[in-house]
Amino acid sequence: MMRPEIWSLETIFRQRNRKIDMLHILFLILKIIGIILAVILGLILLVICIVLFVPICYKADLHGSGNARELTVHAKVSWLFGLIKAVFALENGKTDLSVRIAWKKFGDSDPVEDKAEDRVEEKPKPEKKAVMQEKQAIQKEEQQDETPNRITDKAVEDETEKIEKTEQSAKIYPESTEKKQRKKKERKEDSDSASKIEQITEKIKCTYHKFCDKINQITEKKDKISDFLADETHKNAFLKLKNEAFHLLKILKPKKIQGEITFGFEDPSLTGRILAWISMIYPWIGEHTDITPDFEHRTLSGDLSIRGRLYVITLVVTAIRLILSKAVRRSFKDIRNFKL
Secondary structure, eight states: OOOOOHHHHHHHHHHHHHHHHHHHHHHHHHHHHHHHHHHHHHHHHHHHHHHHSOOOOEEEEEEEEEGGGEEEEEEEEEEETEEEEEEEEEEEEEEEEEEETTTTTESSOOHHHHHHHHHHHHHOOOHHHHHHHHHHHHHHHHHHHHHHHHHHHHEEEEEEEEHHHHHHHHHHHHHHHHHHHHHHHHHHHHHHHHHHHHHHHHHHHHHHHHHHHHHHHHHHHHHHHHHHHHHHHHHHHHHHHHHHHHHHHHSSSSSSEEEEEEOOOOSSSHHHHHHHHHHHHHHHOOOOEEEEEEESSSSEEEEEEEEEEEHHHHHHHHHHHHOOHHHHHHHHHHHHHHHO
């Protein structure tokens, strides 16, 4: 027989071993859960880094041979190592746009204009409907021919009766009837002239009041807009937006631009205006491009190739800067609540 003291010690050790085993199992489960969570977080961080730091590549090639209708354009935009891709083409006045996301394609490879013409040609001509419409039109014409005849007969009878009555009255009282008719005409003319004068005066009054109201509204709106723009917070917000926009343009400008272009229009003034607009962006594109205007002929010839990259992180950083600016947030709220 074992002593009760020894038996109690054995049970205590067994219970401790069981607790230790349970703790080991719990730690093992927590370890597996932690590894799974770490893998998921790592994948999320990897996806975020890919989206933010993988560039959106774009390129475009233009070729002109003297006429705007003969202009050919080939453009391509790709992202995530070609997983998302868009291709645009313009040749002989026909456009083609296709988009691919992973293995799914959107858009058509055939030109848009050809498909529209095919659809117009493929439309069937319903013969039965045309026959029914012709029958209905004939019936309507017959009905219309019958009704005016009836109406004209009644109208002729009524007119003859009236003429007979007037002739009889004129024979009996010729002088009195003439005087009455003259008086009636004079009264009508006086009433018509008075009503016309009243209408003209009312129109003049209404136009004057409307004009005054519009002037008052414009002055009130002008005062509100000037007060809104004169606020210091709104000025600071505008300067912030301006600086961020110029910073974005510097970053987003194409990395490579090469080409020689000759353009011109029938109106020399239009050519000069477009040349003035091009001169605004010439500091960014003028290193490797040669642009020559033609003020005598209408032409568009030359070659131009553009290559560039765009990072999503730049857009995110600029958006965060604008959100953190107090002036921008306050001006945005004021714009939402602003009413003229």
